[in-house]
Amino acid sequence: MSSDAIARTSGGLVRGLDRGDSRVFYGIPYAAPPSGDLAFELPRPPAPWAGVRDATAPTATAQQMNVKGSTIPEPSVPGLDILTVNVFTPPGIAPEAGWPVLAYIHGGAYTSGSPVSPWYDGAAFNRDGVIVVTIGYRLGVPGFGEFTDAPSNRAVHDWLAALAWIRGNIAAFGGDPGRLTLAGQSAGAGAVLTLLGVEGIEAFVHRAIAVSPILAMTTPDRARGTTAEAAELLAAEPCAKSFATLPRLGMDQVPSRLRNTFGAAARASTPETDPVTLLRKTSRSLEFAPVLDGDLLTRPIAEGARRSRVPLLIGATAHEMNTDIPPFFGACDHTSLTRLGLPDEEARQYLSLRGGDPEGWRQLLSDLMFRAVVPAVAEGRESTWACDFGYPARGELNPGYAFHCTDLPFVWDCLGAEGVSRALGAAPPQDLADEVHGAWVSFIAGGGPGWPPYAEMRSVRRFGHPESTTVPDGYAAESRLAGLL
Template sequence: MAQHPDGPIVTIAPGDVRGFWRGEPGEREASAAFLGIPFAQAPVGELRFAAPLPPEPWNGVRDAHEYGATAHRTDPGDTLIPEPAIPGDSTLNVNVFTPVPGDTEARLPVMVYIHGGGYTAGSPASPWYDGRAFNRDGVVTVTLSYRLGFDGFGHIPGAPSNRGVRDWLAALEWVRDNIAAFGGDPARVTIAGQSAGGGAVLTLLGMPQAQHLFHSAWAMSAALADVSAERARTLSAKLAHLAGVEPNRDGFASVAEDTLHGLQEKAATADSSNPLAGILVLLQDGLSWGPMVDGDLIGQPTLVSLRAGVGADKPLVLGSNDDEFTMVTDSAKGKLRLIPASLALGRLEVGKETRTAYLAANFAQRRKGTAAVLGRYVTDVVFRSTVVKVAEARAAAASPLAAATWVYRFSWVSPARGWALHCLDVPFWFDCLDAPGVTAIAGDAPPRRLAGAVHGSAVGLIRDGDPGWPAWSDRPGATRMFGGEASRPDVDLEGYASVRALV
């Protein structure tokens, strides 16, 4: 590293980059940030729907003091995680946080974080994703951007499929080639993410082409997409019709990015007068935009791939929050108050036998009312059942190289929101309870010991290969419960029993 009064300078493949210190170098809390470093060329013009290309080299020293442009283009207002939209063309960039910039002998473990947002939104520039707490604990941290929505995942004849997935791979290749300059070890990379980012982690875990780029994984509230090729083609044709263009690369390229973004939600909306139509589409068909099973880059659905043993040698931690979706249905609890839970589940086309078994297993939730039951049901279908399916798929692989699978639940109830809701665990995982926006979701005094436990478990996996509780792969059902101030691990030996009717 070149010492410079304006900040640390490191040399990577395309050229020199200058970051900045937070705190005094050498102190335990000190951390250097390098923001907005391109890992690929700007996906505009001829490259808009192309596979990512390596960045052009530059001369001199490139300042890395500001977050780069984001594919997330508009400010949606009050969101659970503050994720700013930053204008610009060069949207394929990484942010690196390190305690030892330029120390190529340090070989610290690396954590690469993939943001969520339903594959259509989200930003790596969130203050929650700052890696300073991981740096404090000896982990180099990288956050990455990727193309979103139709630009990243839509089916386009004449263009490579799964462009957003290719962006993840390109960013991980950048980490492999350059992270040693920031003090990281390219042989000890853990990928992590939440929501769509958690889905990205599982998608990569099940991809043969990605196996050499990381060694362990942590998936929070993973939202798998696995969009079928047929559905992707149907959505693409519908979007082209709405835009008034031919459903091919030239046609879509003739439409402004913001126009397509505005139409992609309409293309994915169910044509129905049923007020539950949108939820039904989510429950029955899954997310509209996201990784597609294209028979090429993604040859088969993720669970099938995991069951076949892909990624079996990678240690995995995964889990979910108890009531990811209940905040949505809770707003309708007045209207649902007099409607029996069984009848409401019937409106969601849940079969009678499944309804009976599910309600019996969720008696405590049923006592909270029909809105709470519906919220938990959607949570279970979209998030919590995935945890069990993935853990069991890895167990079924019976690979001689099998690594452990650990499972958790985040059950601490926010005093500000009344539930263990979606995204609530993120500031605990990053140990950033003082970051902007945390009090809005977690209240004025979120428990710091809980943050220490969640974050410490993450560091345990990344640094030592073990988050610190019994593995599901050794004892099926074993679940770490993150729900209070307990200093010792609280393990429920049947932590996901309430979702069994859906698996």
């Protein structure tokens, strides 16, 4: 790579932004813009360009709406060319440098999120010798809606197309295509686990990281029902041809208008609401998700991820979604757990291991949606490491909780980024960021993250402050919920 930050890709030359400590190339297309006749088709190769393509500023995102209340800043950028990657590289390196690569899929319940969030800036990883690629893909209806006149799992095919582009082009940026770690958080972690179950994924992915992972997956019939409901809301026909004529902003707004939107039931609840019914609705309310189509995706996500031999780092935060369930429900009891479908003995063990946790139903939601996924995937799997992020936030959002997303500024070592103090407080501990970020760097580079694998006494690293610890059977309570996943 020359000093003026120009790289040659399969589509043509791109000019990135030299920031001194790292370089960034924004909006490099890995597929053609999914608009017009291509809006609901599988990703197609992008058209090559003449001259040097400007890649010095963030480009179009799949998300078009303004996101309110999100912990993570989620910029929306207008435009149609959304199937792109952003590449962050160390400064002044040559194409033959051979750095390990981190490819990252953002979260957002498969319906929102932005690959150009300031929390996903790759500068700290670049400093430590890692190339970073953030991936944009089709969200919501365009990515996961099920139509008779369009292929299923378009978003999953987008992920695969992005990985194929990385494999074919990352050497031009100094990356080693044979040392790629695929990572993601929340829905992005669900995407990682989904891809581990795709046949032949080992040709693209050599290591994987999934933090706060979800197992949301739907059936073709359920996906068609959700798509029909979306069509009714938008006064459209339930076919891809009709949806292709609609504005993307309108489709962005569909998830918040569906009857079973995530969180809607919790926000509308009262002390008289049945907590069992509420928990069922909230924990099973991701209506747009990968489809078990029997073609590309042939197994439930956890099963596919367990079968994979790709080394995996997996974990969750201590209180993921506790603050999304009203506190007035209090403790959950044995009867309520059996009503949810938990066998008698498993219910007793869960309550015993939780030790009368005052968070009750709030903790149970976090355990069901995220934390139980860790042992469900890790159990019996080789080359797997587990962690548990427990640092309580001290910002204005949910002080005292290690809630969803609060681990990310430590992962990316971006404690000074926009929105971090609002979530974490004025002075998050830098030494914890050094530890968490360092564990990722070590794993991405090809080693262990710094503690024993899960297969050794179900070991779990509990990140905290002033110190972190490694404990045996760190997800013992959550493992009792496996039958409900």
